[in-house]
Amino acid sequence: MPNIDSILFAIIQAAILFLIAPIFTGISRVMRAKMHSRKGPGIFQDYRDLVKLMKRQDVASAASGLMFRIMPYELLGSVLLIAMVIPVFSLASPLGMAGDLITIAYLFAFSRFIFSVSGLESGSPFAGLGASRESTLGVLVEPTMILALLVAALICGSTNVGSISVAIATGQVQAPTAIFMAFIAFGFAVYIEMGKLPFDMAEAEQELQEGPLTEYSGQSLAILKWGLALKKVVVASMFVGIFLPFGTTTSMSPGTLLIAAVLYLIKLLAVYLLTGLLENSMARGRFLLTSRVTWVGFGVASLSFVFYLAGL
Amino acid sequence: MSPLGLLLISVLVFAGGAFLALLCFKSDRISIYLSGIAGVIGSLASLAASLPVMLEGSVVNYANAGLFPFTHFTVRFDPLAAFMVFVIALLVLIASIYSFSYVQEYEGRGAWTMGFFMNLFVASMLVLMVVDNAFYFLVFFELMSLSSYFLVIFDQNEEAVNAGFLYFLIAHAGSILILGSFLIFWWQTGSLDFEAFRGAQLSAPLASLAFVLAFFGFGAKAGMVPLHSWLPRAHPAAPSHASALMSGVMVKVGIFGIIKVGVDLLHATTVWWGILVLTIGAISAVLGVLYALTEQDIKRLLAYSTVENVGIILMGVGVGMIGLATQQPVLAVLGLLGALYHTLNHAMFKGLLFLGAGSIIYRTHTRNMEELGGLARTMPYTGMAFLVGAMAISALPPLNGFVSEWFTYQALFNMSLHGEFILRFCGPVAVVMLALTGALAAMCFVKLYGITFSGMPRSEYAAHAKEAPAPMVFAVVLLAAICVLLGLCAPLVAPVIAGIASSLAGGVVVNVAQGTLILPGNAEQAVLSLPLLTILLIALPFVPMVIGALMKGSRLARRHEGDPWACGYIHDAKMVISSQGFAQPMRFMFAPLFRLREQLNPSRPLHAGMHASINGAARSEAVIDTYIITPIIRVAHWLGGWIQWLQHGDLRVYCLYVVAALVVLLLVTVA
Numbered sequence: 013m014p015n016i017d018s019i020l021f022a023i024i025q026a027a028i029l030f031l032i033a034p035i036f037t038g039i040s041r042v043m044r045a046k047m048h049s050r051k052g053p054g055i056f057q058d059y060r061d062l063v064k065l066m067k068r069q070d071v072a073s074a075a076s077g078l079m080f081r082i083m084p085y086e087l088l089g090s091v092l093l094i095a096m097v098i099p100v101f102s103l104a105s106p107l108g109m110a111g112d113l114i115t116i117a118y119l120f121a122f123s124r125f126i127f128s129v130s131g132l133e134s135g136s137p138f139a140g141l142g143a144s145r146e147s148t149l150g151v152l153v154e155p156t157m158i159l160a161l162l163v164a165a166l167i168c169g170s171t172n173v174g175s176i177s178v179a180i181a182t183g184q185v186q187a188p189t190a191i192f193m194a195f196i197a198f199g200f201a202v203y204i205e206m207g208k209l210p211f212d213m214a215e216a217e218q219e220l221q222e223g224p225l226t227e228y229s230g231q232s233l234a235i236l237k238w239g240l241a242l243k244k245v246v247v248a249s250m251f252v253g254i255f256l257p258f259g260t261t262t263s264m265s266p267g268t269l270l271i272a273a274v275l276y277l278i279k280l281l282a283v284y285l286l287t288g289l290l291e292n293s294m295a296r297g298r299f300l301l302t303s304r305v306t307w308v309g310f311g312v313a314s315l316s317f318v319f320y321l322a323g324l
Numbered sequence: 325m326s327p328l329g330l331l332l333i334s335v336l337v338f339a340g341g342a343f344l345a346l347l348c349f350k351s352d353r354i355s356i357y358l359s360g361i362a363g364v365i366g367s368l369a370s371l372a373a374s375l376p377v378m379l380e381g382s383v384v385n386y387a388n389a390g391l392f393p394f395t396h397f398t399v400r401f402d403p404l405a406a407f408m409v410f411v412i413a414l415l416v417l418i419a420s421i422y423s424f425s426y427v428q429e430y431e432g433r434g435a436w437t438m439g440f441f442m443n444l445f446v447a448s449m450l451v452l453m454v455v456d457n458a459f460y461f462l463v464f465f466e467l468m469s470l471s472s473y474f475l476v477i478f479d480q481n482e483e484a485v486n487a488g489f490l491y492f493l494i495a496h497a498g499s500i501l502i503l504g505s506f507l508i509f510w511w512q513t514g515s516l517d518f519e520a521f522r523g524a525q526l527s528a529p530l531a532s533l534a535f536v537l538a539f540f541g542f543g544a545k546a547g548m549v550p551l552h553s554w555l556p557r558a559h560p561a562a563p564s565h566a567s568a569l570m571s572g573v574m575v576k577v578g579i580f581g582i583i584k585v586g587v588d589l590l591h592a593t594t595v596w597w598g599i600l601v602l603t604i605g606a607i608s609a610v611l612g613v614l615y616a617l618t619e620q621d622i623k624r625l626l627a628y629s630t631v632e633n634v635g636i637i638l639m640g641v642g643v644g645m646i647g648l649a650t651q652q653p654v655l656a657v658l659g660l661l662g663a664l665y666h667t668l669n670h671a672m673f674k675g676l677l678f679l680g681a682g683s684i685i686y687r688t689h690t691r692n693m694e695e696l697g698g699l700a701r702t703m704p705y706t707g708m709a710f711l712v713g714a715m716a717i718s719a720l721p722p723l724n725g726f727v728s729e730w731f732t733y734q735a736l737f738n739m740s741l742h743g744e745f746i747l748r749f750c751g752p753v754a755v756v757m758l759a760l761t762g763a764l765a766a767m768c769f770v771k772l773y774g775i776t777f778s779g780m781p782r783s784e785y786a787a788h789a790k791e792a793p794a795p796m797v798f799a800v801v802l803l804a805a806i807c808v809l810l811g812l813c814a815p816l817v818a819p820v821i822a823g824i825a826s827s828l829a830g831g832v833v834v835n836v837a838q839g840t841l842i843l844p845g846n847a848e849q850a851v852l853s854l855p856l857l858t859i860l861l862i863a864l865p866f867v868p869m870v871i872g873a874l875m876k877g878s879r880l881a882r883r884h885e886g887d888p889w890a891c892g893y894i895h896d897a898k899m900v901i902s903s904q905g906f907a908q909p910m911r912f913m914f915a916p917l918f919r920l921r922e923q924l925n926p927s928r929p930l931h932a933g934m935h936a937s938i939n940g941a942a943r944s945e946a947v948i949d950t951y952i953i954t955p956i957i958r959v960a961h962w963l964g965g966w967i968q969w970l971q972h973g974d975l976r977v978y979c980l981y982v983v984a985a986l987v988v989l990l991l992v993t994v995a
Binding site for chain 2 (some may be wrong): 066067068070072074082084090107110111115117118121125130131132134137140145150158168171172227234235238263302305321
């Protein structure tokens with residue numbers, strides 16, 4: 013079993029991500045508003061929303077059974093687990109034995125499975141459609157994500173995400189072009205997972221990511237919204253932690269960790285600003301044609317694989 | 325008692341159960357109980373027989389010179405055979421318990437024949453695993469195909485009979501290919517014993533031919549693409565406990581055959597065999613699940629998903645064979661470990677899902693998902709178990725399907741790291757196809773569970789369904805528990821299966837478990853602690869629950885009533901997404917692959933071929949008539965006319981004949 017320190021470190025890391033998640037969705041909202049020449053709600057609005065929702069009564073349709081009630085908690089739980097596994101502040105994965113990159117990919121599938129089932133569970137027409145679209149997006153994004161991570165893993169010789177980030181940080185990489193392409197492809201996958209236009213519009217009701225939420229209310233809705241916000245932060249952190257590990261630390265001293273934490277927040281903010289910029293300059297596309305766009309991401313990932321084979 | 329003795333008892337019990345069921349044709353009820361009890365006792369004996377062999381890794385042999393030289397009856401109970409016997413017996417045990425209630429549905433419709441064929445089917449599979457002689461192997465293979473054929477056509481309606489016919493054709497096409505493969509061995513060794521086959525020194529082209537014949541022959545039984553089309557038609561037609569066995573274990577006999585010929589008899593000496601198996605496996609996996617996704621018949625969906633899982637197993641087998649061919653024993657063990665683990669897992673969750681589907685049919689009498697819905701409330705235990713099965717088959721952690729796919733991923737990863745260019749190319753491509761399969765499977769089983777068990781009922785039957793009878797609930801819940809345990813206890817299970825894999829790969833010991841961790845040979849590549857994963861997945865949801873409880877404030881109690889919101893319209897169950905609608909994006913995005921199915925469907929060419937041969941036969945019959953039969957008849961007539969003239973009927977003429985004959989004879993003797 014892992015030692016107490018690493019468990020503690022993993023818990024603290026997950027707790028930090030959990031607590032800062034609503035700020036970042038708030039930042040996206042404010043940024044969106046500014047680009048629309050609106051004033052915007054302020055970056056702490058999502059905390060206020062969550063607190064308000066927590067106090068509201070839980071109302072749902074008669075069809076909503078036990079699964080409907082459990083799913084929000086399972087969703088948040090599975091994302092919290094990923095938050096414990098990925099390397100964020102330290103180079104090594106805090107709890108590597110609870111998940112390598114294959115496990116992480118399947119934990120994302122786990123959360124998606126649960127989310128989609130909860131949508132169908134409510135018996136609402138919108139939620140059902142949202143469930144179908146959510147699963148479809150999973151089919152489109154997962155191969156790209158796995159291939160990009162696989163190329164990085166092959167170059168580093170391990171499927172442990174910590175080992176990959178160590179190898180990239182110390183520059184022991186034989187195929188830098190391949191890693192760069194994998195970085196782009198993974199960024200593409202992260203962008204989709206964050207629920208951004210043209211794939212999704214995370215803030216709209218009856219949209220893809222929020223589709224299965226249609227029948228949720230009160231505490232369940234708060235937990236789900238928090239879970240989705242955390243999922244966005246987690247995929248962005250994974251991107252930053254694995255492919256941009258510069259400045260993070262191998263030692264566990266408070267000083268270096270603090271520097272790592274500050275650097276991490278800056279990098280995460282940069283990712284959010286960049287995705288916000290991209291999102292707000294995009295038009296909404298027809299859902300059925302999404303696969304034509306995601307081929308680009310998969311193409312980049314394939315290219316990185318070819319570069320890896322060529323040893324570039 | 326020796327393992328072989330126990331196995332013999334088990335086979336005798338099954339055979340006895342079969343014939344007792346036959347004798348009790350007057351009372352279906354008695355024959356249901358008799359065949360069910362025989363199933364339980366027989367499978368318990370088989371489990372007891374297989375466990376020691378599997379755990380110790382020993383080989384038990386028995387030989388008996390039969391009546392003829394080619395019927396040299398040899399039996400070899402090696403770890404692989406023991407593993408297969410274990411998988412078969414475990415599922416048969418549970419299916420037998422299930423059958424006590426389920427088959428009552430067929431009372432008065434000849435349930436006794438079902439008991440007969442069911443027990444015969446299981447007995448032939450068990451013997452097939454251990455016989456070590458090609459002659460008996462083919463005999464029992466045929467017995468297995470025939471008895472399952474009769475289970476497929478049990479309902480006697482047009483659908484079942486057609487499906488049975490297709491199954492019959494493809495199964496026998498497969499048998500002929502296998503026969504061809506064995507004939508090559510026989511030609512080269514002069515013996516029909518597998519022991520002689522093992523030592524055969526085949527030239528490379530002959531060995532390849534023997535392997536390819538056997539691969540496609542057994543592949544037809546396993547249901548791999550492109551020989552899969554019988555599976556989605558035959559499996560749904562059979563009664564559900566029989567479909568569970570057909571999908572859960574009979575297709576594994578095909579896998580067993582491929583491993584037997586490729587690894588055990590031919591020692592997987594050539595790299596491209598493994599690549600062929602891996603390629604066909606990857607294609608089967610993706611196409612199988614894609615076609616499953618658009619089905620709305622529960623059992624057809626499950627049958628297509630069997631094609632997918634057979635593909636995943638074949639990917640593992642392919643990697644194992646590549647490992648053997650390139651002298652990388654660790655890779656070989658990892659690949660075979662993934663394949664065998666998935667074989668066991670698939671038997672369990674596919675058995676669970678088919679039995680669950682049977683419970684649904686038992687209560688609602690429909691297999692069409694569009695008429696179901698909301699069953700989780702009326703059939704809560706079945707629903708829970710079904711959800712576990714759906715999650716396991718979607719390879720979600722920490723359940724068993726995930727563990728075996730994890731090992732397959734690691735084997736593919738290991739293969740991509742070293743070696744020739746072609747292997748480094750194939751590995752990641754296979755990984756991507758496995759990932760795509762995983763995502764599609766998740767979507768497919770979200771749909772299956774969601775449309776069937778969630779939401780509002782879409783028909784009267786679904787609204788008034790009741791929980792299934794106790795034996796059926798017990799069976800599915802037991803299988804769900806096994807699925808959880810096979811995932812959670814992977815650190816205990818993996819070494820046993822790795823032992824079996826290494827017995828096939830020349831006895832190399834590979835470290836796959838350490839304490840609570842599982843690892844693919846070396847800890848540098850990856851480690852995974854499933855117990856930790858499970859604990860965290862159970863514990864972490866309590867975090868938001870506690871937060872919710874702390875922030876409760878003056879919140880009112882939960883209110884779950886009324887219809888879902890439908891944008892102001894009156895809600896109707898027909899508004900909610902249908903199973904077809906759910907899969908519509910996939911149908912659109914993967915349209916070329918769906919068109920491929922039409923082209924791959926052999927029933928049209930088969931039909932055309934059948935017509936052509938009937939027409940040809942009719943035409944050639946006419947040709948023979950005109951040019952051979954009619955002239956012969958004409959000559960006969962002509963001769964007859966002459967002979968008639970001779971046979972005048974006049975006594976004087978006959979006297980003349982006698983005189984003429986005498987004269988001729990005299991002249992001959994004189995001259």
